Amino acid sequence: MMILYWVLVGIALLGAIGAVIPGLPGSSLIVGAIGVWALVHGLSGVEWALSIAVLVLVASVGIDFLATYLGAKQAGASKWGQIGAIVGLLLGLFGLLPPILPFGGLFGLLIGPLLGAIIGEYLYCRDLKFAVKAGVAVVVSSLIGNIIQGVLALAAVVFFLVSTWPY
Template sequence: MLTLYWLLVALMVVGVIGAVVPGIPGTSLILVAIAIWGVVQGSFGSIAVPLIVTVVVLALSVGIDLLATFWGAKRAGASKWGQIGAVVGLLLGIFGLLPALPFGGPLLGILLGPLLGAIIGEYIYQRDLKRALKAGIGIVVGSLVGNLIQGLLAIVAVGFFLYATLPQVMG
């Protein structure tokens, strides 16, 4: 049982990393690990608070991701074209040309795709390279800030789980 517990905690750590790094499942992994622990224990009573906190964190993460990207775009003066370009760039970066690179693969695509997509989308709309660069950087910075906040929230969710369960497991 102790081995399973630590494997689930390791899965939660991957979830924390995924909350920060785009393309890796984040808070949902933490939620799955907590649910597995509840099923294995035969009771969700001891993990009710961590489970509720994680569901709230998951909902907040989705909202924060959208709001942070929107905030970054607005602060940089980006239009909808820049935002659409960032999404298209992310998808192309993950599944398109950038994974074919000899190094970095999809991770590099996840990082460069939104930036290049936002710049291209904004340039198509405004025909001003300086404003397009500013908008692209603003969208990416907003997204990175959102990812950092999501990472902190994921750490809080794991902390609640450890606080609620570690004394039982170790004691």
């Protein structure tokens, strides 16, 4: 049982790292690890940790969209640029952009919102310099969103450790 616990803690920590790095599973790994522990050990003492991990997972999805939207809005992008950024994020998220170089999906998640915002804004205002500015703001805000997701994910892992120590 001790080995399983530490393997699941390792998977949850990997999930916390994945919450920061686009394209890697993050909060879902944490929920999965805590869920396996809850199934094996019983829900006793784990229900709060599992609830918090699920909330972090749901919040992470919202943070992705919100950061992309707010980044475009902060740069002064029109609705076209904001919608383009979200469409680009979805295309990158689901791997619908062609894989470029060895980065594949990771590159798609970074370049999708950038290209989406640039294309959307350029279609609206026909000013390439402004469109690029909006696209860069989207990428920067997305990275800030990833850092927030990482902090939340790490908090969920710490809460799991505190609530199950020593199990």
